[in-house]
Amino acid sequence: MARRSKTCLVVDDSKMIRRVACRILREMQFEPVEAGNGQEAMDMCEAHMPDAILLDWNMPVMDGLSFLKALRGQPGGDKPVVLFCTAERDVVKISEALDAGADEYIMKPFDSDILVSKFALVGLDINAPDRQAALR
Amino acid sequence: MSDVLSLKPAYYEALKRLTLELAGIKLGADHTFLVETRLAALARKEGFEDLGQMIDELFSRGETRLAIHVVTALLQRATAFFEDRAGFELLGDVVLPTLHPLYRGGVVKILSYGCSSGQEIYSAAILVDKMSHVFPDLAFEFIGVDYPSDALERAKAGRFTHFEVQRGLPIKHLISYFERDGEDWVVKPDLRKRIKFIDHNLLADISPLSTYQVVMYRNHLSQLAGPARVRMMRILDRLVSTHGVLMLGSTESLGKMCYGFDETMLAPGCYQKRARQDSPVSEQSG
Numbered sequence: 001m002a003r004r005s006k007t008c009l010v011v012d013d014s015k016m017i018r019r020v021a022c023r024i025l026r027e028m029q030f031e032p033v034e035a036g037n038g039q040e041a042m043d044m045c046e047a048h049m050p051d052a053i054l055l056d057w058n059m060p061v062m063d064g065l066s067f068l069k070a071l072r073g074q075p076g077g078d079k080p081v082v083l084f085c086t087a088e089r090d091v092v093k094i095s096e097a098l099d100a101g102a103d104e105y106i107m108k109p110f111d112s113d114i115l116v117s118k119f120a121l122v123g124l125d126i127n128a129p130d131r132q133a134a135l136r
Numbered sequence: 137m138s139d140v141l142s143l144k145p146a147y148y149e150a151l152k153r154l155t156l157e158l159a160g161i162k163l164g165a166d167h168t169f170l171v172e173t174r175l176a177a178l179a180r181k182e183g184f185e186d187l188g189q190m191i192d193e194l195f196s197r198g199e200t201r202l203a204i205h206v207v208t209a210l211l212q213r214a215t216a217f218f219e220d221r222a223g224f225e226l227l228g229d230v231v232l233p234t235l236h237p238l239y240r241g242g243v244v245k246i247l248s249y250g251c252s253s254g255q256e257i258y259s260a261a262i263l264v265d266k267m268s269h270v271f272p273d274l275a276f277e278f279i280g281v282d283y284p285s286d287a288l289e290r291a292k293a294g295r296f297t298h299f300e301v302q303r304g305l306p307i308k309h310l311i312s313y314f315e316r317d318g319e320d321w322v323v324k325p326d327l328r329k330r331i332k333f334i335d336h337n338l339l340a341d342i343s344p345l346s347t348y349q350v351v352m353y354r355n356h357l358s359q360l361a362g363p364a365r366v367r368m369m370r371i372l373d374r375l376v377s378t379h380g381v382l383m384l385g386s387t388e389s390l391g392k393m394c395y396g397f398d399e400t401m402l403a404p405g406c407y408q409k410r411a412r413q414d415s416p417v418s419e420q421s422g
Contacts, residue, residue, distance in 0.1 A: 089298075091311050098308065105307040107298060114302040117216065121306050 005031040006051040006124065011041040011067065012085070013059040017108075021054055021085070024112045028119065038062030042070060049076050052124060055102075057086035057093070065100055072101040081122045085110065143172050147191050151175075151206070158207045159283070160339055160364020171210060178209045201284075204337070208285035217255045217304035222386045223354055226403045228263050231381045234402060235349055236271055238379050243275045247348040247375065250338055250356050251280030254291025255300070257331055258323060260352065262309055265327070277332070281345065284335040292333045294323030339367055347377040354405070355385035369395050376409045 008030040010021045015036075022032040033050065035041035039062040041053070053071075057064040064084060071077040084097045085106040094105050103122045106114060119125055143151075151171060152163045163171065172187065179190040182202070194202050218224050235244055246264070248257035257280040264276050282288045290296075301310055301321045314321040336344065353372060360368055373396040376382050382397060384390070384405040390397060397407035 089316065091316065094307060094311055107302060109298075110302065111299065114299065117303045120221075121304075 005029055007031045007033060007048075008052040008054060009033050009035060009041060009044060009050040009080075010054045011035045011038065011059070011064065012054075012056040013037055014056075017056070017085075021115070024115050025054075027112070028116060038064060038067030038070075041067055045071060045074070045077070045080070050080050052081045052083065052119070052122075054083050054085045054106075057084060057088050057097075065097065068097070068100045068102060081124060083118055083122065143168065143175075143187065143191070147195070150195055151191075151210070154203060155207050155210055156361060156364070158203065158337070158339070159211055160360045160368065161211060162361045163210065174209045174212070175206065178205060204283055205285070208283045208287070212285065212287055213252065215252050215255045217301070217309075218259045219255065219304055220354055220385055221304070223352075223383060223405065224259060224263055226386070226406055227260065227350070227383065228267055230403045231350060231383065231406060232264070232267070232271060232274075234408070235379070235381065236274060239349060240273050243277060244350065245277040245279065245346065245348040245377075246350040247345075247352065248278075248280045249282075249351055249353045249372070249375065251282045251288070251291060251333065252285075253287040253296075253300075254280055254294070254331075254333065255296075255304070256280075256352060256354070257291075258294070258313075258327070259304075260350075261327055261331055262313055265313075276330075278330055279348070280331060280333045281336050281338070282333075283337055288333060288335060294328040295320050296322075339364060339371070342371055342374060345375065347380070348375055349377055349380040350383065351376045351380065352383045354383055355388065357384055357388055366393075369393065373397070373409075378409055378411055380409045382407045382409070 008025050010018050010025070010032055012018050012021070013036050018034045022034065025032040030052070033044065035044055037059040042062065055064045055068065064086065068082060071080070071082070081103045082101065083104040083106055084102045085108065087108045088094070089107050097105055104118045106118050116125070148168060148171065155161055155163050175190065176187045179187045182190060182205070184190040184193065193199070194206060232244070246257070246260050248260065251257050257278050261278045280291055295317070298319055298321070301314060310321065313324055313327050315324055334345070351372060357365060357368065369390070372382055381402060386404045388405050389401070390407060394407070396409055398410055402408050
């Protein structure tokens, strides 16, 4: 029986970042879905909670931190693994994200090695061999 | 780009011999491009007009310092924090608990042999710091040893790029043990001062070094050519203290020649030094 792909919601107001992240996530055998801001992401989570969320900080309508705080208060909102993915590098900001319930934190710019490494740190490296094959 | 792919075949053969002699590693015939790009960068840094001039200088004058820099530039590899994560789990879950009753009240010295830019030994120090409550009666020393190189200088400075600190290092460890300095991240002084780095030819006489309770030589052994591998095993045999542990990569093994180590692995890639010195290889030979 085929293993169900894990879903990863990519939340970023930059279409280019979403495209790059989704390409890498597909190579990692994730099934990516996209949202352009926190409110859109919240609506999608209410319809279907993803396994993982790659979350930008600064976005219009609802920013990443507000989204994360709201998500963690929702029924089932503790389940998705949340990785912030942002240009914010200040230690105070990083601590704020972790306090709000982020599992990991990626500082932009990033590459595929960083994404793979960070997903491995939160226990989502199950398809690493497949990804290696895809990249060869 | 035109002067990058300019190395004469005779020079490439000479570089292969040099690398084998100094580091015990056999370069493949297909490494030409890697060799030329890395050495072209070194040539610029060393103030030569081009790669050819540097290689001429190297083989006409035989300057040892330049030879070592050439070889380390060729062999430099990208490393990551907590690389081969299973090995660090073994260090915390198996190796240190095995050594704890033997060294209670004493010092456990952890050596990263071939430490490159230092991620391995910094990772070990972070792991031990996180577990300090488990081993309150043990003191630890951390030592990184490698050929003199830019990578080793960066290890000494504890300075890592934005990309390097995001490979393998959990974000909580980053903000606990590093501080930002412009685009880079630098190991905080409290951790950095606990680690000593030593410039040393890994295949040379080890009398300047000590013996260590844990020697990490992970994922290097399989790269060595036959005679260098034998020589390295003699060196590792002497570096690991009695009852100490040699950590190879989790998929590496000593094979049939166990030298001074137990034949049964403590864990994948981990060998404990026998209490009795019954290595089949003479300590004085080679």
